[in-house]
Amino acid sequence: MPIRILPDEVASQIAAGEVVERPASVVKELIENSLDAGASHISVSVEDAGKRLIEIADNGAGIPEAELPLAVTRHATSKLASAEDLFHIETLGFRGEALASVGSVSRLTITSRPKAAEMGAVLQVDGGHTQKSQPVGAPAGTVIRVEDLFYNVPARLKFLKSDRTERRQIDTLVTRYALAYPQVRFHLRQEGRTSLQTSGKGDRREVLATLYGVDTAKQMIEVLAQDEHLSVAGFTSPTSLTRSNRGEIVFFINGRPVQDAALTTALVQAYHTLLMVGRYPLAVLFLEMPPEMVDVNVHPTKAEVRFRDRDQVFRGVGRSVRRALLAHTPVPEVDQLANQLRWSPTSGGSRPSQGVDPAWGLAYAEGADSGEQLGVSRDDQPNPVGDQSSLPEVNVPLLRLVGQIAVSYLVAEGPDGLYLIDQHAAHERVLFEKFMQQRGNAIASQALLEPETVELPPASARLLEDQLGVITQLGFQVETFGRGTFLVRSIPMLLSRLDPAAALRVLVEDFEEDETPLAAEIEAKIIARVCKRAAVKAGQVLLQDEQLALLRDLEACQSPRTCPHGRPTMIHLSVDLLERQFGRKGAR
Numbered sequence: 001m002p003i004r005i006l007p008d009e010v011a012s013q014i015a016a017g018e019v020v021e022r023p024a025s026v027v028k029e030l031i032e033n034s035l036d037a038g039a040s041h042i043s044v045s046v047e048d049a050g051k052r053l054i055e056i057a058d059n060g061a062g063i064p065e066a067e068l069p070l071a072v073t074r075h076a077t078s079k080l081a082s083a084e085d086l087f088h089i090e091t092l093g094f095r096g097e098a099l100a101s102v103g104s105v106s107r108l109t110i111t112s113r114p115k116a117a118e119m120g121a122v123l124q125v126d127g128g129h130t131q132k133s134q135p136v137g138a139p140a141g142t143v144i145r146v147e148d149l150f151y152n153v154p155a156r157l158k159f160l161k162s163d164r165t166e167r168r169q170i171d172t173l174v175t176r177y178a179l180a181y182p183q184v185r186f187h188l189r190q191e192g193r194t195s196l197q198t199s200g201k202g203d204r205r206e207v208l209a210t211l212y213g214v215d216t217a218k219q220m221i222e223v224l225a226q227d228e229h230l231s232v233a234g235f236t237s238p239t240s241l242t243r244s245n246r247g248e249i250v251f252f253i254n255g256r257p258v259q260d261a262a263l264t265t266a267l268v269q270a271y272h273t274l275l276m277v278g279r280y281p282l283a284v285l286f287l288e289m290p291p292e293m294v295d296v297n298v299h300p301t302k303a304e305v306r307f308r309d310r311d312q313v314f315r316g317v318g319r320s321v322r323r324a325l326l327a328h329t330p331v332p333e334v335d336q337l338a339n340q341l342r343w344s345p346t347s348g349g350s351r352p353s354q355g356v357d358p359a360w361g362l363a364y365a366e367g368a369d370s371g372e373q374l375g376v377s378r379d380d381q382p383n384p385v386g387d388q389s390s391l392p393e394v395n396v397p398l399l400r401l402v403g404q405i406a407v408s409y410l411v412a413e414g415p416d417g418l419y420l421i422d423q424h425a426a427h428e429r430v431l432f433e434k435f436m437q438q439r440g441n442a443i444a445s446q447a448l449l450e451p452e453t454v455e456l457p458p459a460s461a462r463l464l465e466d467q468l469g470v471i472t473q474l475g476f477q478v479e480t481f482g483r484g485t486f487l488v489r490s491i492p493m494l495l496s497r498l499d500p501a502a503a504l505r506v507l508v509e510d511f512e513e514d515e516t517p518l519a520a521e522i523e524a525k526i527i528a529r530v531c532k533r534a535a536v537k538a539g540q541v542l543l544q545d546e547q548l549a550l551l552r553d554l555e556a557c558q559s560p561r562t563c564p565h566g567r568p569t570m571i572h573l574s575v576d577l578l579e580r581q582f583g584r585k586g587a588r
């Protein structure tokens with residue numbers, strides 16, 4: 001076939017493929033247009049999962065009749081004048097592509113009236129063919145009807161998922177925008193039934209409940225942190241609320257939903273050692289930064305972005321989430337009598353703290369009342385996104401050792417009752433933090449009197465070879481010694497109780513399991529794994545000195561309440577609970 005320039009119509013359809021993949025992408029583009037037009041009320045109506053009809057009505061600025069044909073012309077936009085503008089975009093749209101694309105794969109009708117205009121106008125585009133506009137009486141604002149989506153590109157229709165899935169995508173999408181713009185009143189109707197309605201009163205928590213359901217929404221922890229160039233706000237789940245995948249992690253950057261694997265990783269890392277392996281948090285986080293700090297023009301649907309300073313953004317996310325989490329990680333309280341949340345330091349109290357509904361969890365900056373109630377002291381200074389060292393500490397109080405029971409648990413007394421401490425989990429936490437502390441400097445290592453040879457199966461050997469650098473930093477001195485054989489010359493001091501071969505095998509197991517080999521993450525995971533092996537076991541008798549040392553070490557930990565794998569290290573029985581259990585106080 002000779003080379004030919006494609007007819008406009010075909011070129012449009014090809015381009016439309018990038019922007020308009022499914023009904024939800026139409027809804028996304030139209031909502032963004034309404035938001036850009038300053039609407040405070042947006043109502044969306046969907047029939048036949050968006051294939052028959054998508055209609056969006058807003059009360060925004062409207063489009064003058066003279067500009068209507070331009071609105072549906074490719075690369076025509078009111079939001080960008082020069083290439084220079086691309087570097088500080090403050091609107092959601094700017095490519096001037098959406099309406100043209102939608103118009104080329106559907107029957108599109110735009111009815112609009114700017115407030116100041118007496119008459120509105122209507123314009124139709126049918127499979128890319130634009131008709132003449134007509135004056136028409138219309139309320140101020142814009143109504144966009146998209147009918148018979150993909151009627152002229154049946155191949156696209158075949159790629160759509162089931163109606164249920166397409167509908168769910170629309171639900172999710174509109175809900176996310178409703179969350180990002182709580183001051184805008186959204187109404188979504190699917191197949192004649194209202195599926196989402198928000199008040200536009202600016203309350204994100206209210207919208208959150210429609211996204212997750214009331215129960216889950218109540219448990220979400222508020223994140224709120226700000227520095228000069230970056231603000232991070234939103235919600236993230238407590239460690240007790242997780243999913244088996246990253247699907248419920250949502251980021252908005254400057255009001256725009258964004259998919260970014262690295263941001264997600266930063267968030268997941270903030271949970272490091274607080275979650276079980278293979279579990280992921282739920283989160284909706286809104287990042288705000290100066291527009292020139294982020295390039296949004298890297299993807300046709302604007303779902304991906306590029307940051308001027310990636311690291312700054314990732315650190316900011318990690319820190320704000322970590323801080324919110326640490327301030328919230330409770331000591332589980334055994335409390336069957338009071339029918340309250342089990343994980344309850346922020347909600348178990350009868351006193352709401354400083355105007356915050358306790359059931360909602362607290363922003364890290366809110367003064368929490370748990371200090372006195374649980375005997376847990378903490379530093380709740382609001383910190384801007386700043387240095388790691390100023391993380392709030394979630395200490396345990398000074399404890400008086402009572403003894404060991406069942407050869408597995410320590411019993412101790414605190415200012416407010418009894419603490420049962422799992423000796424293995426606690427020791428794991430202690431070793432882990434000691435390791436992590438040393439990590440910045442040199443990790444103390446101990447040379448073996450005789451180097452020891454360890455043989456590994458080929459796959460494991462290859463894994464280990466690839467990671468020799470990381471291992472060295474952890475205080476191992478290991479050399480390759482022919483096929484599958486390694487020579488261990490020294491091991492970290494903290495592991496001196498372990499047999500070197502066992503220590504090395506632990507490392508390899510960890511590499512095999514790891515699915516996201518990010519250097520820092522690997523290292524911390526390895527350390528957690530190694531500490532688990534090295535920690536005292538349940539069933540091991542501890543001398544009184546050893547019990548005491550463990551308690552003191554635990555008190556000194558930054559996150560003493562969980563082991564590095566996220567399980568609790570201690571259970572707290574408050575005096576209050578004991579009194580109720582013994583009938584000294586009226587049971588509620």
Ligand code: ADP
Pocket residue numbers: 029033034037058060061062063070071072076077078079092093094095096097098099100142
């Ligand atoms: P972009 O949003 O990238 O500018 P679109 O194709 O989505 O491109 O829209 C083209 C133009 O039509 C916009 O720049 C805007 O001027 C106008 N427009 C579209 N939708 C609306 C709306 N709901 N209210 C007011 N103006 C709109």
Ligand code: MG
Pocket residue numbers: 029032033092093094096098099
């Ligand atoms: Mg647009």
